[in-house]
Every structure is written in structure tokens, then in C-alpha cells.
Amino acid sequence: MLEKEKLVKSESIFEGRVIRVKLDTVEVVQNGNITTRELVEHPGGVAIVAINDEGKICLVRQYRRPFDEIMLEIPAGKLEWGEDHRECGIRELREETGYSAKEFVYLGEFYVTPGFCNEKIHIYLATELVLGEKDLDENEFTESCEYTFDELVDMIMNNEIKDAKTVIGIMKAREYLNRKNK
């Protein structure tokens, strides 16, 4: 039978700029066992599938420290704790690509790794783009590039694109547009 676990005690391990780490002691209700759960708290983020007038999607290449790798991703950013995700998405798209969008449609949220982390990422589809100026953070360096849906789905299936929000954003946006245009 499925039951929620009961929290016995919560210990704060680390408070960073991006994440907080906690060690919770819980009771497993079904058998009365006491065990611990490691938790990473994160404010969540927003990722944007932005399609330009040629039908191409805007992506950014950037360095990612955990893999020591340069990765290809859709534009995205971290929420401030409590920030509205639509406002954040509009800001991040402009900062990372220079684009503003006249149409900004919500495609839902996903949980990146619900076993130990509470990070949610919200996805938006941005169309009718108007180009302005980029505005990156001081220690943020990116390169912009553009691909068609067909190219991106091939890159997902060939395992060239590995970032979860990019795979989910592209696949959901394609399905959304296929259903809309039927």
C-alpha cells in the first residue's frame, strides 16, 4: 500500500547560493522503520523553446562544471526563491538570446530527479520573436545557434543532445504544435 512517509527530524547540512542540502529522518509508515532521506532543495527554473520566423529553434552552447563539458541547451534560468516563472522566462530569454516574444505559451513543468531533489523546471514556447540586446551575467559565457525541429529530434535520438530540459522542451513543443495544426 502507498503511504506518505512521516518526518521525524530534519537536519540542515549546507546552505549555498544555488542549493540547500538537508538530511531528513523519516518513519516508513507501512513497516514502522526509521530511515534517512538525503534532500537537495533548489528554487527551480524556467526553460524556453523559442522559434524564430524561419521556424528554427534558438539554442545556446555553454560550459557545465559538473560534466566539465560544453553542452547544447535551450535558453533557461534559475528562479529567484518565490519568483513568478513567466516573468523569469521572459527575462532569461532576453538575457541569453536577446529575443523578446509576442506569444509566450506555458507547456507545463517537470521534476528533474524526484528521488532526492525538489527542482521543478517550467517550460514555455516563445514565438513571434523580436531581436534586442543580450545581457549575460558577469561569469556567464554562451554561444547562440539555431536548428530546425527535425534536426533537433535527430540529435536527441542520436544522443547528441543530453540535457533533460532540452529533450523535454523540444519533444513537448513539437507535440503541442502537431496537435494545434491538426
Place this chain on the structure above:
Amino acid sequence: MLEKEKLVKSESIFEGRVIRVKLDTVEVVQNGNITTRELVEHPGGVAIVAINDEGKICLVRQYRRPFDEIMLEIPAGKLEWGEDHRECGIRELREETGYSAKEFVYLGEFYVTPGFCNEKIHIYLATELVLGEKDLDENEFTESCEYTFDELVDMIMNNEIKDAKTVIGIMKAREYLNRKNK
């Protein structure tokens, strides 16, 4: 210009059963700035899209502490540090659903949240299933259920399914089978 960051110093913050937390000090090569990066290390996991003889996909409902929520997910498990992901996938499918698969096809890997965490999840497509006995861990409780691809894609688009590995597994498996059957 894109450059990898240079590691200056790495401090261990926490060593848990599931995750390790580190605080790296790095040099941003482009401007010489020194900054810190919070890192969560995770051994990675395997998730399985298992299709039974009726064409339905096997899912499990389970409690997830970070959201205090019962979630619908494809079967999955954590790798032991250094474990072969194919072996892990075969074992986890059997433990969580009781199924063994005669066909076990690799659909690639994804990075759950590459901004701060090095967790990779490998995805397999399992078909020609043979039912045996489940074998859950002591503090693991799940409920099995089955859905068609059409039902699952509707649930993804309606935001009823939020788990990243489940969204990616279903969308990649459907695309793989569509291309194969063309």
C-alpha cells in the same frame, strides 16, 4: 568565447548514501574571475520503458520525499558506483515489476540537471516480457499500472506526468518505434 573553467580548489561538504556534495572554487578563464560552483555528485541511474504483449507500458506509483507526493514513473533504479547500466536495468525491471525482457535496447542517456549535478540516467526499451516475482527493497513500496503510448503522451501533455525520466523515456521510445516501423 567558450572555455572550460579551471579548478582552483575542491572542498567536500557532505558524503551521503546517495549523493556527495562539493564546493569547487574555479577560475573563469575568459575574465580571470574566481568564483565557486556547488556540485552534487550522484552515481547515475537506469530507467526502463517496458512494453507488454498488449502494447501497454509498465509504470509504478511511488512516494517521493522531496515533493511529499505519490508520483507515476517508469521503473528505474540507482546504479552502484561503477556498475554496468545494462545489468542494473535488467535487475531493476525485475525487482520493481517482476518482468524479464528478451529484447533490451539502449535508447541513450540524459543529464537530469547539468547546472549543478552530474547525474546521468540511461534509458532502455524492454520488450518480449516474461513475468516472474517482484523483489522490492525493504523500505520501498510501489503500485504497478499499465497505460498505452497514446494515454501516456496525453498525460505528459496535460502535465499529469512530471517525472523527467518518464517523459523522456516515453517520448524517445515512441519516436524510436515510429522510425523503426516506417
